[in-house]
Amino acid sequence: MANKFADLRAQMTSEARARVQAKAQAMLAEMPLNELRQARGLSQKMLAEVLHVQQPAVAKIEKRTDMYISTLRSHIEAMGGELEVVARFPDGAVKISNFADLGKVTAV
Amino acid sequence: MANKFADLRAQMTSEARARVQAKAQAMLAEMPLNELRQARGLSQKMLAEVLHVQQPAVAKIEKRTDMYISTLRSHIEAMGGELEVVARFPDGAVKISNFADLGKVTAV
Known part of the structure; x- marks a missing residue:
């Protein structure tokens, strides 16, 4: 079952949320x-x-x-990085996990 | 010219960097x-x-x-979100801007 945004965000104060988002x-x-x-x-x-x-x-x-x-994932992994695919909404952001294992085999 | 990671990170204390990264x-x-x-x-x-x-x-x-x-961008924009493509390295993260304007026209 999906996590609700409300649940995820309820764990932080609104001040903390704003501060973290701005800094991130x-x-x-x-x-x-x-x-790059x-x-x-x-x-x-x-x-x-x-x-x-x-x-x-x-x-x-x-x-x-x-x-x-x-x-793209292979290209970024070749540089020593890790690809993150993020959907950002006004009330939060979510990493899209559909592609999590792509390119792990082909990347060196 | 590309920004160096060192320059980007020099603007934050190491404590601040660690705290922000953990929270983000x-x-x-x-x-x-x-x-989603x-x-x-x-x-x-x-x-x-x-x-x-x-x-x-x-x-x-x-x-x-x-x-x-x-x-993917069209799909996420249809949900009211914005796609971010991020390359994460042990010493920092970078948004990949190659794809910044993709899908703006086709997305409703």
Whole structure:
């Protein structure tokens, strides 16, 4: 059975909720995949080696504005990260778990 | 130019970083799309109407373990939410902005 938002949020005071949400939002930098790669100190060539593809394939993915979630997950895992798919609502946020195990096998 | 993680994190004390991260993680419930829909008080039929598809199409999407990010975004926006794609690393998290404008046109 699904958790109700009301139940989840009832465990925090409204002050705490507002504070946490503001800080969590502020903490999250926003950038495209190529900038994230650079911020991690990786070249396209290095990432291509981890993914067992050629460097142009990495360049192509970084330019895409849509892709399968499994493709994105492999790409992020190759950088040493973990993909989180989040649905944010005015009254809370939820991680979508449908895709939780995608890419675990193919990612190196 | 990309922001460095070090710069982003330098603006917070280590105590603040740990506290925020722990709270942000705790705040995020994790559930599959069908449970999220139920938690939002929506039926497949209601969601199908918003998306201008038939109810079985919604059921099918809820069962998928992989899909295009644009498809997921439309689905979440139809529930009144906003999709966030986050890459989480041991030293911080980043929102991936490649997909920021996807689905804005097709979503109702």
